[in-house]
Amino acid sequence: MAISKYIFSFLLFIAFNGFSQSTMEVVTENKGVSIRGLSVPNQKVIWASGSKGSIAKSTDGGEHFEWMQVKGYESRDFRSIHAFNDREAIIVAVASPGIILKTIDGGNTWAKVYENIDSAIFLDAISFKDAQHGMVIGDPINHQIVLLETKNRGDHWEIVKNSFFKSPVKEGESFFASSSTNLCFDYAHLYFVSGGTHSRFWVNGHASEIPIVQGKQTTGANSIAISPNKNLIAIVGGDFTQDKLKDQNFVRLDRFLHPHSENKTKRKTHYFWNINNKTSSPNGYKSCVQFITNKKLVVCGTSGVDFSADGGVTWNYISSQSFHVLKVQPGTQNVFFAGPGGKIGRLNFDNL
Numbered sequence: 001m002a003i004s005k006y007i008f009s010f011l012l013f014i015a016f017n018g019f020s021q022s023t024m025e026v027v028t029e030n031k032g033v034s035i036r037g038l039s040v041p042n043q044k045v046i047w048a049s050g051s052k053g054s055i056a057k058s059t060d061g062g063e064h065f066e067w068m069q070v071k072g073y074e075s076r077d078f079r080s081i082h083a084f085n086d087r088e089a090i091i092v093a094v095a096s097p098g099i100i101l102k103t104i105d106g107g108n109t110w111a112k113v114y115e116n117i118d119s120a121i122f123l124d125a126i127s128f129k130d131a132q133h134g135m136v137i138g139d140p141i142n143h144q145i146v147l148l149e150t151k152n153r154g155d156h157w158e159i160v161k162n163s164f165f166k167s168p169v170k171e172g173e174s175f176f177a178s179s180s181t182n183l184c185f186d187y188a189h190l191y192f193v194s195g196g197t198h199s200r201f202w203v204n205g206h207a208s209e210i211p212i213v214q215g216k217q218t219t220g221a222n223s224i225a226i227s228p229n230k231n232l233i234a235i236v237g238g239d240f241t242q243d244k245l246k247d248q249n250f251v252r253l254d255r256f257l258h259p260h261s262e263n264k265t266k267r268k269t270h271y272f273w274n275i276n277n278k279t280s281s282p283n284g285y286k287s288c289v290q291f292i293t294n295k296k297l298v299v300c301g302t303s304g305v306d307f308s309a310d311g312g313v314t315w316n317y318i319s320s321q322s323f324h325v326l327k328v329q330p331g332t333q334n335v336f337f338a339g340p341g342g343k344i345g346r347l348n349f350d351n352l
Helices: 004-023
Strands: 025-028 037-041 044-051 053-056 067-069 078-083 089-093 096-105 111-114 124-129 134-141 142-150 182-188 187-195 200-203 208-211 219-226 232-239 250-261 267-275 287-292 298-303 306-308 316-319 325-328 334-338 345-347
Touching: 037 089, 037 325, 037 334, 044 334, 053 078, 078 124, 089 124, 124 182, 134 182, 182 219, 187 219, 187 232, 200 219, 219 298, 232 287, 232 298, 287 325, 298 325
Parallel strands: 037 078, 044 078, 219 287
Antiparallel strands: 025 345, 037 044, 044 053, 053 067, 078 089, 089 096, 096 111, 124 134, 134 142, 182 187, 187 200, 200 208, 219 232, 232 250, 250 267, 287 298, 298 306, 306 316, 325 334, 334 345
């Protein structure tokens, strides 16, 4: 019994020492600007977007950032961004008119590639499956989800037909533009999460209930991420008006594969997702979640930053700093964070 206590104390010391040595490095700030869009296409390039038509870009791995405003759109809030490289990027503005802009010259000029003047339009997030195919999701209008699709690298966008959606939208169900991470791709599957009075997990137009806080317009799922090996899905959210509450703010889904015989010579693999009930909750409301590895998870929100090394079974509260969105630098365990005050931070998780 005594030996077990010593081992536990030693492991606790190592864990605490590791977290204490990993401090958030703020690499740039822009007071008065709120950043909710973040894209890290490679180890050298980081793009961020937000309010007041603001764009930040780094081409040296986050050591230095250049700030710019999109001419003619200085009053717009670009909460979503997808960057292909240091030259090409797409930004999406919330509220009406709904617009999507694209640059091919590093942000010097921007071309309008989509516009919707409906007064109810509100575009929330963007995600790309590959270099050509991408989606933008928006709040429902007349009980129909707004889903836009591009097949040519964002040069043109079309509304996805309503027949794609197999489940009807519920009253009060919508989406959050808190971090532009409420949809993602996995091979031929499009996943997204809704929030509000009803919060659900959607797979190719089919919706399933999830055990996350809901019932008010300020509650529900905000962000979804899939592990590198495609076997886990993580969903975070909460109530952004009560960001210290930690109950029902995280859901983990585990993938199960079920071969199904269609005929004697052909087999088709079906994927099913089961809720994992062994997880715990991070500290408070979270607006973004990302996988660093198949087990390492990091989340952020106005309540701070939390980290899990076991797929969300246990959590460590590692920073009280407020961030809206985070992205992992490809090929590394460096994570970039962005949020209020135009603040962009960086934290390395190699030893965590």
